[in-house]
Amino acid sequence: MKYNIQHVIYRLTILLESVLAIILLAAIAISVVGVVINTDVAGLLNDTLTEASAIHKYLSAVSTIVLCVEFVSMLCTHTVDSVVEVVLMAIARQIVVSHPAALETLLMVLAIGVLFAVRKYLFVDALDSRTNHSHSLLIELYRAIRGEENKLAEERIRERTAEKMARAEAALEQLRAEAALEHEQELRQKAEELAREQVGAEKK
Numbered sequence: 001m002k003y004n005i006q007h008v009i010y011r012l013t014i015l016l017e018s019v020l021a022i023i024l025l026a027a028i029a030i031s032v033v034g035v036v037i038n039t040d041v042a043g044l045l046n047d048t049l050t051e052a053s054a055i056h057k058y059l060s061a062v063s064t065i066v067l068c069v070e071f072v073s074m075l076c077t078h079t080v081d082s083v084v085e086v087v088l089m090a091i092a093r094q095i096v097v098s099h100p101a102a103l104e105t106l107l108m109v110l111a112i113g114v115l116f117a118v119r120k121y122l123f124v125d126a127l128d129s130r131t132n133h134s135h136s137l138l139i140e141l142y143r144a145i146r147g148e149e150n151k152l153a154e155e156r157i158r159e160r161t162a163e164k165m166a167r168a169e170a171a172l173e174q175l176r177a178e179a180a181l182e183h184e185q186e187l188r189q190k191a192e193e194l195a196r197e198q199v200g201a202e203k204k
Contacts, residue, residue: 021075028068035061056097063093084119088112 043054070089074082091108
């Protein structure tokens with residue numbers, strides 16, 4: 001019962017995350033259309049590549065959209081790897097778009113290096129939800145197999161019960177036949193005794 005409740009709650013969380021992912025995808029699609037419509041072609045042609053340039057604004061919008069796409073992927077896959085990718089994308093966006101100071105840039109680059117190291121050397125499959133999902137599938141498969149085994153066991157019990165009932169009916173019929181035979185023999189004996197008595201009476 002406890003497992004069933006937990007399984008239902010898990011399914012509901014997956015459903016809610018899927019709904020949020022769909023809503024976010026719709027917002028991303030609208031944002032892409034907005035980026036295309038609001039692209040300042042003249043500004044891009046006359047861009048002086050300053051901090052407030054048109055390409056800088058365009059890059060900021062596009063990188064935000066890409067980050068949202070990665071976030072949707074994280075909602076759908078539920079893996080540690082996808083979380084690391086989202087964090088990497090966020091840091092990279094911060095470096096490229098915000099143009100932080102040298103020390104901040106160095107710290108962000110170090111953070112990216114640490115994330116790559118964690119992803120390569122410290123990644124634990126047991127923490128990955130794909131493994132947990134596989135475990136959940138194995139549990140469901142085990143429950144299905146147990147259900148089939150219970151059905152087979154019930155069918156075997158019914159078959160055995162039917163066999164026992166058939167044997168009992170056969171034994172009952174045999175007893176009835178034996179009882180009828182004994183009754184017939186008793187009747188014959190009584191008839192013979194009566195016949196003897198009549199013969200004896202006639203002789204007297």
